[in-house]
Amino acid sequence: GGGTTFDGIDSAKSGHVGNNGETWLQATVVGPGTISFWWKAFSEPYCDWLEFYIGSTLQASISGSDSGGYSIPSDWEYCSFQVPAGTNVLRWRYVKDYDSTGGTYDCGWVDQVSYVTSPPPPLEQALNTSGVEWSSSGSVYDNGWFAQTNITHDGQWAAQSGAVWHNQTNWLQATVSGVTNLGFWWKVSSEAGYDFLEFYTNGVLAKQISGEVNWQSNFFRFPFTTNILTWVYRKNDTGTAGSNCGWLD
Numbered sequence: 106g107g108g109t110t111f112d113g114i115d116s117a118k119s120g121h122v123g124n125n126g127e128t129w130l131q132a133t134v135v136g137p138g139t140i141s142f143w144w145k146a147f148s149e150p151y152c153d154w155l156e157f158y159i160g161s162t163l164q165a166s167i168s169g170s171d172s173g174g175y176s177i178p179s180d181w182e183y184c185s186f187q188v189p190a191g192t193n194v195l196r197w198r199y200v201k202d203y204d205s206t207g208g209t210y211d212c213g214w215v216d217q218v219s220y221v222t223s224p225p226p227p228l229e230q231a232l233n234t235s236g237v238e239w240s241s242s243g244s245v246y247d248n249g250w251f252a253q254t255n256i257t258h259d260g261q262w263a264a265q266s267g268a269v270w271h272n273q274t275n276w277l278q279a280t281v282s283g284v285t286n287l288g289f290w291w292k293v294s295s296e297a298g299y300d301f302l303e304f305y306t307n308g309v310l311a312k313q314i315s316g317e318v319n320w321q322s323n324f325f326r327f328p329f330t331t332n333i334l335t336w337v338y339r340k341n342d343t344g345t346a347g348s349n350c351g352w353l354d
Contacts, residue, residue, distance in 0.1 A: 109214050111143040111181045116216035119155070119199035130215065131196040136188035138222040140195055141253075147178035147210040149202070151271070155213030158196040159188060164246055165268040167213075170344050178210070182349050184268040185251050188220075195220075225252040228277070231262035232289075232353065243267055243275040250277040250336075256352050258290040258320045263354035266302070266338035271345075277336045277353065287325045287334065290354045293318050294347030295338075302351030305335040317347055320354070 110116040120128040134140070146155040148169040156166040164186050169176045188195070199213045225231070228239040231252035241249025248267035257263035266275045293302040297316030304312045304323070311325065338351045 258354035296346035
């Protein structure tokens, strides 16, 4: 794909399209399973989009970024989505609006696509907890945090925040009773000072990190009552950097 790859070997690059045009790549799979991939866009920011669908449902979208009035490519970002049972069409779509390209390459790339039919472990197992019920989702897309093995602290499993774009959040939450101590490791790769991995207790921000932060340990004490614990990855309205996500282990 034009010499732009994540793995340094090959990638798929979207074909040329004109105004109001689109180009797509799709595959048909049988679920349940997990689809994961890396993608990148170099397009007119917030106007021309690289999108991913499962069936007719849009799962996530990215565009180029803006830097001082000039369009620049987004960084490579990792995505993972749960594919439901049955036959499903997976589609990557590059779609262009009615206007000019704004001097960009006007395309998207997809690399390192993997489809695994064995489901990942539940978040309870990935986060090494017992008797804790976890819930997760996003502010725009229903693609919450997920278990993965690419980046972990313990060398086994860790939870990663789902794909988000500008002005979006992705949260992971548990409600615990009679627990007074909490320890966890977390890591983030984001636009420093703008996009944050945050931890809340009962809706109150307790700590946040941003930029390229390697695994850090955390310890908190709580009152002996019911407490709502929430981890949020939060993206602002401009720019992107790094992997654009956070991890918890």
